[in-house]
Amino acid sequence: MAIRTLLIANRSEIALRIQRAARELGIRVVQAHSAADRDSLPVRLADEAVEIGPPPAKKSYLAIPAIIEAAEKVGADAVHPGYGFLAENGEFADACEVEGLVFVGPTGDTIRAMGDKVEARRLAAEAGVPTVPGSAGRIHELEEAREVLERTGFPVMIKAAAGGGGRGIRVARDGDELARLWPQARAEALAAFGDGGLYLEKRIERARHVEVQVLGDGHRVIHLFERDCSLQRRRQKVWEEAPAVRLDPAIREKLCAAAVRLAERVRYKGAGTVEFLFDEASGAFYFLEMNTRIQVEHPVTEEITGIDLVKAMLEIAGGAPLPFRQEEVGVRGHAIEVRINAEDPARDFAPHPGRIASLELPGGPGVRIDAALFAGYEVPPFYDSLLVKLITRGRDRAEALARLERALAELAIGGIPTTAGLHRLLVRAPEVRNWDVHTDWLEPWLQSNRQKLA
C-alpha cells in the first residue's frame, strides 16, 4: 500500500531531500526533530513537525522509542531514516515492523548481515564478488593472524568486525607493528562497538574508491552505475564523481554485475551501495562493504541517470515493484559533488558551529545545491559538520569541472569558516583535473598545501 504519511527521522539537508521526494509523490510529510532543530528549514517546510527529544543525538535522533512514539502520535505509516543516525540500525528497522510502520530501507536482517563486516565478506565471496585477500572470518588471537599473513603479506590492515565507515582501521607494515597494534585495535573495537572481533585485509596501495549504486524491490535488483569517491580525508569522502573517471567499459560491466549479484543474494530492498577498492594499474577490484541506506553522494548518480533515487525508495517501500528495468538506465554526461563542511581548514579542519551571517548560493546551468541553510541560521554543535552539497553536471567531465569552479566562485557563506576554500584549490589542482588520485592522496597534499589553506 502506497505511503500516505511519512515521518522523517533525520535532519538538515537529507531531511529536506526526502521531503522534496515525498511531496512530489503526494505524501504528507512529518518532520521529527530535536529541540536544537526547532528553527531548521526542514521543520519549517514540513506539513507537521514533532519534537522527539533534547539536542544530543542519543536522546533524539538515536532514541528509538521516542521516534516510534512520534510516528504513532502523528499517524505516520512509514519512517525514512536518511543516512547516519538509525539508518543502518537493524533493531530500529525491526521495531518499525513490529509497530506496523514501513521502514524505508531493507529488512533488519539485511542491515545486520551487511553491518557485520565479516558476514558481508562471506556473502560477497559466496556471490562470486572478489574480496580483498584476508582472514576468512573474525580472529581473536594474534597467532591466528600469522597464517592469514602468508596470503596477504605486509602492509596489512586490522579492521573491527563490527566497524564501518573507516572507523577503527589500523595499518601494520611489519610483524612488530602488528603485535603492537593488535591489542590496541581489539580494545578499541570492544569499547567502540561492544565487539572485540577483528579481521585482517591486505592493504591495496594507491587504490581508488569506486562504488556501485543499486536499487532493489526485494525480488529484482538493478544498478545505476558507479561513483568515484577517491578524495578522502581521514577516510571521510570530500569529493565524489559519477561515472568513475577512465573506467574501462569491460571493467565497469563486471563491477556493476558483481554489485547486483551481492544485492540479489540478500534479496535487497531499497537503495544501497556496494563499495569497492579499485586498483587502476591491474584493473582488479575488491569488495569493501555494502551500505544499506541512501548515501550522502547519491545526487551525482541522480544527475547522470536522471533517476530520483529517493522517490524510487519511497515507491518501493510503499509496495511498488522496481520502477525501471536495467535497460532503461543510462548515463548522460558527468557529475561532481563537493561537500562543504562547517570546518576550519586553517585549524586542521576543527569543526566550527555558529551563525550563518550571510549566504549567497550559486545557480545557473548544471548546478544543484542540496542544503538546508538560510541567512541567520544557527548551525548547532551537536551533529555532523556537513553544510552544503554542491553538485555540478556537464556533458563531459571538463564541463562539470568548469561549472564547479564557476559555482564555487559564486558561493559565499559568511559568519563561520567552511571548507569551500579547500574545494577552490582542489578544482584547480592538476592531480584532481587529471584524476591522478587515490584514497591516500589528499592528506599528504593537504600537508604540503597548508599555507594556501590558511
Place this chain on the structure above:
Amino acid sequence: MAKKEILSPLPGTFYRRPAPDQPPYKGEGDAVAVGDVVGLVEVMKSFNEVKSEVAGRLVRFLVENEEAVMAGQPLAELEG
C-alpha cells in the same frame, strides 16, 4: 573560601567520562589542579578535553553527563 567555576570552552555535548566504560575524570570532592581534565565536550563528532584553568576542590557538577552545553557555560563549581 572563594568559589570558582570551570567554564565550557565550546558549545556541544558534555561528557564526564573518557569512554562509556571508563570511570569519570573527576568526582565531587576531588582535588583539581590547573590543567587537569574534568570532562569532554563533543562538537560535531569531535571530542575536546575540558581542562581546568583554576585549582581547588570540586564541589559539584552544574550539568549532567551527556547534557547540551553552551560556550562559556559553567560546568563545575570549585572551592579553595
